[in-house]
Amino acid sequence: MKGREERLKLIRQIIRSSRVRSQEELLERLAAYGHRITQATLSRDLKLLKVGKVAEGENGYYYILPGENETEGEVGNNFVQDFIRGFRSLEFSGNLAVIRTLPGHANSVAFALDTFQIPSLLGTVAGDDTIIAVLKEGTSREAFLETLSRYIPSFRGA
Incomplete structure (x- = not known):
């Protein structure tokens, strides 16, 4: 083996x-x-x-693979497009964010979030149309939304 x-x-x-x-x-x-x-x-x-x-x-x-097969700018832009294409809504409960996506898009949206390497985001778990994103303790909703809008300029929040 x-x-x-x-x-x-x-x-x-x-x-x-x-x-x-x-x-x-x-x-x-x-x-x-x-x-x-x-x-x-x-x-x-x-x-x-x-x-x-x-x-x-x-x-x-x-x-x-993350950061490969394309220039870094193109990869980042593809992930922004993946996020925008699949995103439907975002709600919070404590340090958890529940992100709803179009059916079949949760993996690509979660992968985009993970690829951005947002410092206040510990990680994501994706299903078919729902993602659980775990935020670091002490991260406010507003701070996370502000950071996310820096990675995705067209993002308007929940």
Whole structure:
């Protein structure tokens, strides 16, 4: 059995060198190199590597590593567009933010938030159309909204 670090390196190499559009496609490519893993293991690896999906017009989506395959400005702009495209609403409860998205957009909106590396945001958990964002203790709603509007100038809040 091949090691995890070797597999992660191979996943990065495959994603950098081609437009992979599905986990099934990536599983097949890994198997061709002798890495036979389950979809659940691949899903955990993609999360660990912070792999996201970028829209490619009518061709669907393809995987991208954070900060790679495009210039940094283009990557940032793509993530802003992903956020804007999927965002519906934002509500707070304590240090939790509940973000509603269009169906199927929660992962790309959460990935965009994580990619921005907002200092007051500890992390996100995404479902299909809902994201839970955990804010650092002591972060006010107003401060988070102000910071978010710096990353996404067209953002108007809840």
